[in-house]
Amino acid sequence: MKIVALIKDAIDVSQLKTREEVPIIEETPRKMSDLDRNALEEAVRIKEKFGDKEVKIKVINVTDDPEKARQIVLEALAMGADEAVSIKGKRDHLFDSKAIADEIRKEEFDLIICGDSSVDSYSSQMGPRVAEELGIPVVTYVNKLEVLDGKIKAERSLEDYYEIVEVEFPALVTVTREINEPRFPAVLQIMRASRKPYSVKEAEEGEIGLEILDLKAPEMKRKNLLIKKENLEEAVKELIELLRREGAI
């Protein structure tokens, strides 16, 4: 069985750098997008269950900067993937999904897996777009996954209910954070992973869907007033007084 895990080198928004209300994306560190880590973890667990010979995992990363993505891709290999490709894309859903699909089409595959959204953009577009591009079914928001003979059984977590579905391979699955507790490989394991096959490619020319006109980081207009008093009860009284004055309670 061949599994393809899609891994985004997401901007680590908790370390977002800004200058005069303008976010400096290029200077902000990156990390493996959280839900993509869950997706890869799920792939590795399938591999562990069915055995190393039965299951091969290929990681595909599409990035605007393969150099910055390198450490993250190595981490994915260290988690248990067998090979990896970074494709230089444009951080555009239309363009990048075609680039991913072009790479996937080169070989036979059974299951493609990725996070339901990326932790920086949260657009929830890439999985369904790649599936459409390949003409295969997509099962989104999966929080339980079971591989059966030639097919999968998945539980989707929707707003009001769980939906349990079955679909034959090949298929694409997007996972939620609840599907598993992913592993974080040690530095030494990540260094060792550099022996595994890892290539960097350029995407074919193509159209983009959206143009970014500008980015702004609006200052949070919060008062940030820490109420400090002799004792907690005084602080609580002060808080209640402030909230009453503002008409909040």
Place this chain on the structure above:
Amino acid sequence: MKVLVHSEKRDLLLEGIGVARELGGKVICLSWEEDVLKYCDRLYYPKGDYSESKAVSALEEIAKGEEVDLLVIGGTKRGKEVAARVSQRLEVGSITDAISVSKDGGDRMGYGGRVLERLKFKRKPGVFVIPPGKFEKVKKESGDGELIEISPKSDGKIKVIEKKEKERGKVNVEEADIIVSVGRGFKKKEDISMAEELAKKLGGVIGCSRPVAADLRWLPEEHWIGLSGRKVRPKLYIALGISGQIQHIAGIMDSKIIVAINKDEEAPIFKNCDYGIVGDIYEVIPLMIKNL
């Protein structure tokens, strides 16, 4: 101009039609509910049950046949999938969780809700996915719309085996004026009753951060506030023992006043609150109840 609107949820569909009316031009809908005809100029009404695949193929066909300029799709989980799929078929860009819209593009909050992205469509039609509760529902009935019955194709590859209802209460945190929200600072499930007492005293409802709903399952998911939970805009939001991860902040940023109680002075919630008290929730909550 023609705007194609779709949601499998009635409220969100009406919000989508509201957006389309603001944009101007003809409003064309895809809906499984026949009576929404009175709000639109043309309704494509599919026979049979809803499925994502049917919605995708119907939208693709209508968008091409009618040569629509824009699509507005309700941003439920199903809706987001449908929007991404139909955008790929039409080979266009799509703006998820748009907070403002125009015929050329729109704005959204990206990077964990910390960055306002202004985006422009490079190809036609542009696709908007609108978050629930952000835009006004259409009120005016237009009257003489045209109904077209269709039979959209389903790819038939996905077999639905079972549907299980999620545990539900009666709360709607999205509409609450006051939310008392609980986080990992609570040591056990029973302790949430303290917060419930406080909420009752304030006339508010209970919300929670991700771990409380998703990992510990102490509260049903409808209480979960954050980027993957509900986004709220109350007049008063009280965060009790919530550290304030960026995904949580993104769900509460439209709150008028944010109060944070946490024993860790370094907790990020204090950088995103109006009033904060550094203290143990197990002491502060009873004091709040007593002094209210």
